[in-house]
Amino acid sequence: MKTIKIYLINAILAITVFAFLASTAFAQGPTSNEYPYLYKSSRAMGMGGAYTAIGGRVDALFYNPATLINIPRDKGWDVNLLNISVHAGKNTEDFVEDMGDAFDVTDQNGNGNTGDEELKAMNNVLARYQGKNLHLSVTDLTAIGKSFDSSAFAVGGVGVGRLDAMAHQGFGSDGLLEINADMTYGAVTGYSMEATNGLYLGLGIKALKRESLIHSFTAQELVDKQDTLDDYITDQLRKKGSAIGFDAGLLWKINPDSWWKPSAGFSVMNIGDLDFKEAGKLPMTVNAGFSVNPQISWSRSLLIGFDYVDILNNYEQDKDMLKRTRLGAELQLFDIMPVEMAVRAGLYEGYPTFGADLRLLTFLFSYTMYSEEIGAYSGQDKDTRHILTFNLGW
Numbered sequence: 405m406k407t408i409k410i411y412l413i414n415a416i417l418a419i420t421v422f423a424f425l426a427s428t429a430f431a432q433g434p435t436s437n438e439y440p441y442l443y444k445s446s447r448a449m450g451m452g453g454a455y456t457a458i459g460g461r462v463d464a465l466f467y468n469p470a471t472l473i474n475i476p477r478d479k480g481w482d483v484n485l486l487n488i489s490v491h492a493g494k495n496t497e498d499f500v501e502d503m504g505d506a507f508d509v510t511d512q513n514g515n516g517n518t519g520d521e522e523l524k525a526m527n528n529v530l531a532r533y534q535g536k537n538l539h540l541s542v543t544d545l546t547a548i549g550k551s552f553d554s555s556a557f558a559v560g561g562v563g564v565g566r567l568d569a570m571a572h573q574g575f576g577s578d579g580l581l582e583i584n585a586d587m588t589y590g591a592v593t594g595y596s597m598e599a600t601n602g603l604y605l606g607l608g609i610k611a612l613k614r615e616s617l618i619h620s621f622t623a624q625e626l627v628d629k630q631d632t633l634d635d636y637i638t639d640q641l642r643k644k645g646s647a648i649g650f651d652a653g654l655l656w657k658i659n660p661d662s663w664w665k666p667s668a669g670f671s672v673m674n675i676g677d678l679d680f681k682e683a684g685k686l687p688m689t690v691n692a693g694f695s696v697n698p699q700i701s702w703s704r705s706l707l708i709g710f711d712y713v714d715i716l717n718n719y720e721q722d723k724d725m726l727k728r729t730r731l732g733a734e735l736q737l738f739d740i741m742p743v744e745m746a747v748r749a750g751l752y753e754g755y756p757t758f759g760a761d762l763r764l765l766t767f768l769f770s771y772t773m774y775s776e777e778i779g780a781y782s783g784q785d786k787d788t789r790h791i792l793t794f795n796l797g798w
Contacts, residue, residue, distance in 0.1 A: 436537050436568060436778035436787070437721040439714070440686050442466060442588060442610075442678075443543060443564055446489050446793045450759020450772040452732030452750020454709030456693025457655065457669030462547040462558040468671035468691070469594035470606030470653035472558050475551035479798075482549040484560070486796040491566075493539035493776075494788040502529045534571050537778050537787050541566035547592070554598040562612075563589040580626065586616035586684075594651070602660060606671075608651035614680045616643050645680030665697040687718040693730075704739040708732075726782035727753045748772075754782035761793070768795035 445463035448455040455464070459471020462482050475482050506525035547560020568584040590612035599605045619641050629636045653671035671691045678686040695709040711730040717723050732750020748759035752774050761770035770793035779785035 436570070436584075437780050438537075438568075438776050438778045438787075439719050439721060439727070440684075442612075442686055443545065443562055444491070444791075446759065446770050446772045446791045447734070447748070447761075449752065449774045449791065450732070450748030450750070450757055450770075451707070451709060451730075451734050452752040452757045452774075453713075453730035454693060454695070454711040454732040454750060455730075456653075456671055456691050456709075456711045456713075457667045457695040458693070458707055458709045458734075459655075459669075462549040462560060463545060465547070465558055465560075465592050465594045465608050465610075465651075466673075468606060468653035468655065468669050468693070469558075469608035469651055470596045470604045470655040470671070471669060472549060472556040472594055472596040472606060473551055473598070473604045473655060475549055475556055475558075477551050477553075480550070481798070482547075482558070484545060484547050484795060484797040487545045487547075487793070488795075489543045489770075489791050489793040491539070491541040491543070491789055491791050493537065494790070495533065495536045496538045496540050497790075499529070499533050499536075499538055502532070530571050536570065538569045539567070539776075539787060539789060551596075556596045557594065559591075559593040561590065562592050563587070581621045582619075583621065584618050586614060588612050588614045590646075596653075596655070602657040604655040604657075606651075606653035606655070608653075608673075610649040610651070610678070611646075612649070612678070612680075613646045614644070614683045616680075616683045617641055618643075618684070643683040645683030647678050647680050647685075649678040649686075650675045663699055665699070667695050667697070669693040669695070687720070688716075689713055689718055690715045703736055705734070705736040707734045722780045724777075724781040727777050729753070732757065753777045755786055755788075759791075766796060766798050768797070769793070770795070 443466045445455065445466065447461065447463065448467060455467040458474065459468055460474035460476065462484060464471040506529050507522055509521040509525045541564065543564045545560060545562050547558055549558030550556065565587040566585060570582045572580060590610065592610045594606060594608035596604050596606040617637060651671065651673045652675065654669065656668045658666045658668060672688065673691065674686050674688045677688050691711060691713040692715060693709055693711040695707060697705065697707055700706050709732055713728050713730065730752055732748060734746055734748045736746045738745055742765045744763040746761055750757045755775035757774040759770065759772040761768055772791040775786040775788045777784065778787050
């Protein structure tokens with residue numbers, strides 16, 4: 405029994421280590437109908453993903469480069485020396501806890517060996533999570549940006565590692581364990597400039613490398629490859645690719661002198677698709693957004709936004725309109741050096757979101773909760789996720 409447990413642990417470790425150290429971040433494969441993505445901003449997700457007409461930070465590079473112009477000028481440079489986020493699904497958190505409990509069972513049959521009990525408890529856990537998506541990702545966006553009177557820019561590096569897994573009964577084409585893992589890393593930059601009064605144009609460029617693993621493991625395959633699983637994954641299953649992508653955007657500040665300060669945004673991300681060849685691709689999306697920034701005397705900023713993404717239905721997973729809808733708001737409660745605090749709420753793919761962050765000098769701590777629809781339509785099969793972010797910058 406100990407030998408079986410050792411083999412299983414080695415298999416799990418080999419897959420996990422590969423996923424985060426040798427593979428990548430956005431081709432959604434067989435495990436779910438989640439829309440593919442490169443980078444998810446914790447701020448944007450707290451606001452329900454409604455970011456196309458808002459931006460205002462270096463993470464605008466992944467939503468609409470034209471909104472870099474909204475980086476607050478009175479704060480100078482937007483600097484992220486370290487900006488690490490951990491994204492974990494509720495199923496993953498529960499699975500890790502239950503697996504820990506499975507390995508902590510006591511010797512119930514009195515034979516002096518807990519192997520039988522551990523194996524039984526572990527099988528019960530795996531059976532309980534059959535068909536449930538297990539999600540874990542780690543991201544970093546190290547970048548700087550600045551807004552001037554009529555232009556703005558940002559430049560930096562991004563790294564995203566993601567693992568999605570789903571256990572099955574082991575029969576049929578689904579196999580025993582579906583793995584969808586990837587890691588993407590490279591350089592990103594963007595520029596925004598005023599074309600005419602209140603109308604801003606944006607351009608973004610990404611030069612990225614990617615390694616991915618999308619595979620359904622059968623029970624027989626895991627047994628046959630148990631001694632060489634890491635080499636099997638690295639040499640035969642891992643796919644590699646690189647790509648250069650372009651993004652374009654518009655931001656129209658409709659009436660900047662009004663109380664509401666409305667804005668409209670439009671972006672075309674990954675023009676012509678971000679194609680990593682055998683390692684997959686990220687489809688081009690056309691997105692539109694609208695926002696208001698009403699002036700409230702007791703708050704530095706209140707932002708309310710609405711987005712509709714992938715207008716041309718390039719996501720192949722489905723054509724559901726609600727999954728493409730985002731709505732959210734951010735309220736900056738106070739901004740008195742050396743402390744800042746903001747709260748966020750919204751609707752993402754039809755599910756509520758919440759976020760809050762607290763900055764103390766150069767340290768920012770952020771929490772975000774949202775739900776990802778992994779089914780074919782909103783309301784079918786949500787995967788609730790949590791994001792914890794640590795930022796060193798100013």
